[in-house]
Amino acid sequence: MRVLVQRVANAKVTVGETVTGEIGKGVLLLVGVGKQDTKAEADWLANKISGLRIFEDEAGATNLSLMDVEGSALVVSQFTLYADTRKGRRPSFINAALPDQAEPLVTYFANQLAEKGIPIAHGQFGAHMKVELLNDGPFTVWLER
Secondary structure, three states: OOEEEEEEEEEEEEEEEEEEEOOEEEEEEEOOOEOOHHHHHHHHHHHHHHOOEEEEOOOOOEEOOOOOOOEEEEEEOHHHHOOOOOEEEEEOOOOOOOHHHHHHHHHHHHHHHOOOOEEEEEEOOOOOOEEEEEEEEEEEEEOOO
16 A cells, blocks of 8 residues: 655545545545555554654654644545556556455545544545645655555
8 A cells, every 4th residue: 555645734625516525734645555455554554644743743843643633634545656657658557456445445544544533534436536735844755565
């Protein structure tokens, strides 16, 4: 699994005219699932993200986690994180999991974060989404397991 973590002041996802998920302070998580991924990868990433110290303390040092600041997470599936651009000009997505594998794993990952007490909002799996965010920093971290 691959997760692009963006620290945000706020973020939201819209499908058509409907807002499917919206958060204030927290993280936007763009989640890609590879063919080989299992719940073990989702568990590891949920643990890592919930405790990742990417928020500033009173002294301005990045010493606080998502749980410390009582932030939220907006989870958005994004198979394009598995794009292979080594050959040609058109990305290949051959290493991305098919929807019947990816969707339950993205849901499982979000549920693991929720079990840690992190409020979760979602995009809509497989939909054409508009993602808006106010990046805080900017602070962006790439995680892969």
